[in-house]
Amino acid sequence: MRVLRYQSVELRQLRYFVVVAEERHFGRAAARLHMAQPPLSQAIRRLEASLGVELLHRTTRRVTLTDAGRAYLDRVRAILADLDDAGHEARRVAAGAVGHLTVGCVGSATYSLLPALSRHLAVELPGVDFSFRGEMLAPDQIEALRTGEIDVALLRPPVDDPTLTVIPLRSDPLMVALPAAHPLAARPTVGVADLRDEALIVHSADRRSTMYTLVLGLFRDAAVEPRIRHEVGETSTLITLVAGGLGVAVVPAPVAALALDGVTYRPLTPPSATVDLALAHRADRTEPHLTRTLSLIRSLTR
Incomplete structure (x- = not known):
């Protein structure tokens, strides 16, 4: 019984394969990838060896996909698209562009600041899902911050809680x-x-x-x-x-x-x-979308 020993497939091999499959020509594919043709041919050969199947029919004039190659191309394109989406999502998270936050507001801020604040946050951070709770007294906001019921509080100091960060506005x-x-x-x-x-x-x-x-x-x-x-x-x-x-x-x-x-x-x-009006959040919270929201609120209140 023959046992196949699969080698690891590299991401660059997948990208090379897609370009060759689209160009149907190693020379044009190499030019598009800004590389020499021999290393490209070798990379595709290693990919086929790793899979144990032939992906391409090669002639002196053109390259065509085998049945296995066509099926593999569809899956590889989906995988590469998912990888690109994952990278894009990771960059958005790192930039503080996505997430969910609940903002609690003291009564006076509910009427004077919340309308402009909600519009400002929607424009600047459209990927963050914001919800708002108005008419909260400071003790209720502090307790809600502790329990995670709200993430950010616009409140009236003093706040005597070392677990919270308080930023005067x-x-x-x-x-x-x-x-x-x-x-x-x-x-x-x-x-x-x-x-x-x-x-x-x-x-x-x-x-x-x-x-x-x-x-x-x-x-x-x-x-x-x-x-x-x-x-x-x-x-x-x-x-x-x-x-x-x-x-x-x-x-x-x-x-x-x-x-x-x-x-x-x-x-x-x-x-x-x-x-005084102040901004408060839990001191152990450092998510990028929270940090960006705090910065936007500070700029708006200034």
Whole structure:
């Protein structure tokens, strides 16, 4: 019984074979491959020896494919196409052009930044599948980052978690959201002291909102006792209650992008009163598409 000993087939032999099969002539194939004809002929002979079959009929004038050669050509073309696709995909992954990411946004960023951000990312990284979660408070975002529920967070610091990387983006001034018919709406600016007797709508203390702590700190520093009437979990609810005349609220300036009828925004004095916006992700995440996304968000917020 005859036992065939197959030698390894080299990728270059496959590419040589395809060119010879297309040209049906060793001379033209060698010229197309920018090589001499004898090494090309030897490479095809070694390929046939490795397979144990004859792929080509050779005459002094032309080269034709055997039945085995035609069948082999179809499979080799498919293999080379798959290899090219694999290389292209690997380069796209390495360049951060493909992947999936979920971005969580704090309430104010949901309205002011998310629309432009989603368009910008779709243009710059069309191969990355993005999903977005809006109206997230910072504690919820931090927990979602830890569990992998979201990959990137646009949140309000502070973030006390060594497993997360926090990148400062900007400081947003504070404004007062007022019912449009409120007497304070006629003023160019509003101070904390002006809110002494006002019903106050704030983000929830139970959910450890950054804005809740900040607003109470502003009132404490101004020696004003806050009259909290409503605590809410979402910025949209907070502004809706203001529009309904149920109170006033201190909010980051980007919330003004949520333009509801019946609400007027006025700068809070002193103008040094601000709240920071930051970008956060897990420190152990270094995928190229994540790195590119972080860079794009930073450039957009600048």
